[in-house]
Every structure is written in structure tokens, then in C-alpha cells.
Amino acid sequence: xxxxxxxxxxxxxxxxxxxxxxxxxxxxxxxxxxxxxxxxxxxxxxxxxxxxxxxxxxxxxxxxxxxxxxxxxxxxxxxxxxxxxxxxxxxxxxxxxxxxxxxxxxxxxxxxxxxxxxxxxxxxxxxxxxxxxxxxxxxxxxxxxxxxxxxxxxxxxxxxxxxxxxxxxxxxxxxxxxxxxxxxxxxxxxxxxxxxxxxxxxxxxxxxxxxxxxxxxxxxxxxxxxxxxxxxxxxxxxxxxxxxxxxxxxxxxxxxxxxxxxxxxxxxxxxxxxxxxxxxxxxxxxxxxxxxxxxxxxxxxxxxxxxxxxxxxxxxxxxxxxxxxxxxxxxxxxxxxxxxxxxxxxxxxxxxxxxxxxxxxxxxxxxxxxxxxxxxxxxxxxxxxxxxxxxxxxxxxxxxxxxxxxxxxxxxxxxxxxxxxxxxxxxxxxxxxxxx
Ligand code: MEV
Numbered sequence: 001x002x003x004x005x006x007x008x009x010x011x012x013x014x015x016x017x018x019x020x021x022x023x024x025x026x027x028x029x030x031x032x033x034x035x036x037x038x039x040x041x042x043x044x045x046x047x048x049x050x051x052x053x054x055x056x057x058x059x060x061x062x063x064x065x066x067x068x069x070x071x072x073x074x075x076x077x078x079x080x081x082x083x084x085x086x087x088x089x090x091x092x093x094x095x096x097x098x099x100x101x102x103x104x105x106x107x108x109x110x111x112x113x114x115x116x117x118x119x120x121x122x123x124x125x126x127x128x129x130x131x132x133x134x135x136x137x138x139x140x141x142x143x144x145x146x147x148x149x150x151x152x153x154x155x156x157x158x159x160x161x162x163x164x165x166x167x168x169x170x171x172x173x174x175x176x177x178x179x180x181x182x183x184x185x186x187x188x189x190x191x192x193x194x195x196x197x198x199x200x201x202x203x204x205x206x207x208x209x210x211x212x213x214x215x216x217x218x219x220x221x222x223x224x225x226x227x228x229x230x231x232x233x234x235x236x237x238x239x240x241x242x243x244x245x246x247x248x249x250x251x252x253x254x255x256x257x258x259x260x261x262x263x264x265x266x267x268x269x270x271x272x273x274x275x276x277x278x279x280x281x282x283x284x285x286x287x288x289x290x291x292x293x294x295x296x297x298x299x300x301x302x303x304x305x306x307x308x309x310x311x312x313x314x315x316x317x318x319x320x321x322x323x324x325x326x327x328x329x330x331x332x333x334x335x336x337x338x339x340x341x342x343x344x345x346x347x348x349x350x351x352x353x354x355x356x357x358x359x360x361x362x363x364x365x366x367x368x369x370x371x372x373x374x375x376x377x378x379x380x381x382x383x384x385x386x387x388x389x390x391x392x393x394x395x396x397x398x399x400x401x402x403x404x405x406x407x408x409x410x411x412x413x414x415x416x417x418x419x420x421x422x423x424x425x426x427x428x429x430x431x432x433x434x435x436x
Pocket of ligand 1: 085387
């Protein structure tokens with residue numbers, strides 16, 4: 001039986017590892033060797049990573065790749081991508097190259113508003129609460145002044161504060177809904193601090209407000225929302241339909257027709273929509289992670305946005321009008337280029353420098369382009385050659401590594417599979433034949 005432990009976080013790193021090896025690995029020292037092999041020799045760098053979270057015992061590597069040739073609003077970018085899936089960077093690079101000669105990507109930030117709520121209950125008369133809120137509103141806003149001062153200097157701050165009545169959804173449930181502009185910060189800490197301050201002041205002042213007639217609001221919690229339908233960016237591509245022709249495959253018209261049908265399917269059918277949007281998130285998450293942003297927040301917000309009509313649907317859309325093919329995506333993205341890990345993690349700093357030290361708005365546009373490019377690459381493969389050809393080609397090295405092929409064997413088999421289709425079985429057989 002596994003042993004529980006108290007005070008684990010107080011142990012040193014080595015003590016933690018020793019406890020794990022003794023209790024979960026039957027004292028097998030090999031597990032310890034694996035953990036240690038991922039420690040960084042640079043002690044200062046290792047300590048930085050150790051201190052990002054609690055109970056760090058090692059590092060977990062993800063590949064950091066780059067996708068060049070992204071022409072976005074007439075400017076060329078090399079995109080940093082942190083992702084484990086073999087074919088994603090290659091797909092992004094292909095899509096970038098394809099659109100490089102067709103005008104590149106165009107983007108527009110449609111809105112940048114963030115949102116948070118003080119969730120509370122109130123059992124008295126609605127009108128009494130409304131009147132009390134209107135009276136207290138200026139003081140509630142004023143109470144955040146020490147917190148908003150610096151943000152206001154950077155062009156951000158609180159945009160609005162509203163009382164929302166949700167008693168039709170849950171008895172006695174109301175919200176103070178606060179909207180924010182957070183400039184180049186993602187703003188989670190700023191928003192949550194403001195909300196908590198507003199909540200405390202609201203409860204305190206309510207006790208003094210005689211017009212509430214003995215009923216007091218009770219704050220349940222105060223927290224930002226990761227659903228940001230008013231912080232949206234659009235990325236798009238367009239070209240003459242004839243420019244879409246794929247040699248050896250289709251005319252431009254045929255390609256556009258199939259491509260648009262594929263998008264329509266994702267617009268009307270949730271099973272396909274989820275996979276379609278997952279492909280978009282391949283590009284989005286890779287840059288969100290490389291730039292030190294919170295990919296769980298982005299994922300949650302994007303998928304909620306995809307379901308805003310009441311049915312989960314495609315985030316991207318495509319049309320063919322007057323022989324012009326147009327393909328675009330709207331994504332809600334609350335991102336930051338200051339704060340958080342941005343000035344701490346050396347690879348995040350590198351990624352932001354590679355992108356030319358973007359503002360949060362710039363980063364929203366770059367990330368949306370990566371999502372659109374990924375979606376384009378996936379749909380192009382799916383509607384022409386099928387996805388497995390390209391995917392397995394990129395996965396070949398993983399299979400060869402799994403089979404412990406040596407460098408000479410890898411070289412020969414990579415050449416062999418240039419003209420043969422890749423599968424786990426086929427690679428196994430080819431390696432067996434080579435070794436025989
Ligand atoms: C795989 O990671 C992503 C795709 O499944 C996306 C799609 O089906 O559109 C290829």
C-alpha cells in the first residue's frame with residue numbers, strides 16, 4: 001500500500017526524490033537517474049525553474065521549434081512554437097510559405113476588454129439592492145484607486161462596473177460585473193486584486209447602508225472570467241480562387257469547393273467542430289506556451305466562444321465570392337507580454353524577442369495567425385492527400401527512436417520512406433530487413 005506523507009513541501013529536493021524512489025519506485029535508482037539527468041547544470045537557472053512551482057523535482061522538456069516565413073500585415077515573422085506533436089511546426093511552415101506568395105495574413109484586433117465578477121447573494125428587495133448599488137458605485141470604484149493607478153498610466157484600468165441580476169438562474173444570485181482594459185498585461189492578478197477590493201468595500205459599505213432594510217449582500221467569491229468574448233482578434237487570408245490550384249491535385253475552384261465544405265461541416269456538426277478547432281489550437285497553444293502565457297485560460301475561453309450560439313461550432317469560416325476565396329478565424333485571446341513569466345523564463349524572453357517584443361495586441365494577432373495557418377494546413381491535407389501521409393512522415397523519427405535505430409539506420413530509412421508510406425509496422429519491418 002502507498003504511504004501518505006505530511007510536510008512533503010518542507011523537504012529538500014533530494015529528500016523529496018528519495019521519498020518518491022523509496023515509496024513509488026521500489027528503491028529503483030534508475031528513476032532517480034532519469035530525474036537528475038534533466039537537472040540543469042547552471043544552478044542559478046535550475047533554481048529559477050525550481051521556484052516557478054511547489055515541489056519541483058526536475059524539468060520537463062518540450063521541443064521549442066520555429067516556423068519561418070509568416071507574412072503578417074506586410075511584416076515577416078519567425079514564429080516560436082513549443083509543442084510535442086511531430087507535424088505541427090512543419091504544417092505551420094507549409095501554410096506560411098503558401099500564403100507568403102498570396103498576400104500573407106491580415107489581422108485586426110476587434111476588442112480588448114477583460115471581465116471579472118464579484119458573485120454574491122442578496123435576499124432582500126431587488127429595487128433596494130439596485131438603489132444601494134447606484135449609491136455605492138462611485139465609492140466601489142474609488143476603493144480600487146491604489147491598485148489601478150499604475151495600470152491607468154499604461155492606458156488600462158476599470159472600464160465599467162454593473163450590477164447583474166441572475167436570480168432567474170439561481171435564487172438570490174447577483175454579480176458585480178467589472179470590465180477592464182489591461183494594456184500589455186494579461187491582467188489576471190490586477191483584475192483579481194481589484195475584484196477582491198471591491199468585494200470587501202461592498203460588504204463593508206452595505207453594513208452601513210440603512211436603505212438595505214436589514215438584508216445584507218453575502219459575497220460568495222471574486223474572480224476574473226477566462227471567457228473573454230469582448231477581447232477578440234481576427235486573422236484572415238484571401239486570394240483569387242485560381243491561385244489556390246494545387247498541381248497534381250485540383251483546380252483552384254475544386255479545392256476551394258472542397259475546403260469550404262470541410263469548414264461548413266465543422267460549422268454544423270459538433271464532433272467534427274471539436275477536432276477542427278483542436279487543429280486551430282495546435283497553432284495557438286504552441287505560441288501561447290512559448291511566450292509564457294496561460295494556455296489553460298486560452299483553451300477554456302476559446303472553447304466557450306466556440307459554443308456561444310448554444311452549439312459548439314467551428315471557429316473558422318470560409319467563403320468563395322466573385323472568384324475570391326476568403327478564410328478567417330475570430331479568437332478570444334487574453335494574452336500578456338509583460339508580467340507573469342515573461343521577464344523571468346529565458347526561453348520566453350527569447351521567444352518575445354524573436355517576435356520583435358510585441359505588445360499584447362501584436363501577440364493576439366500573431367497567435368490568431370498561427371491558429372488559422374494550422375487550420376488551413378490541416379484542411380488542405382484532409383481534403384486532398386489525407387492527413388496521415390504528412391503526419392506519419394513527421395512521426396517517422398519518433399518511431400525510429402522508439403525502435404532504437406542508430407544514426408546510419410535512420411539515414412537509410414528516412415530515404416526509404418521518402419517513397420514508401422509510413423506506419424509503425426512498415427518501419428519495424430524495414431528496420432528488421434536492414435539489420436538482416
Ligand atoms: C491533429 O493534431 C489536428 C487535426 O486533427 C485537425 C483537423 O482534423 O482539422 C489534423
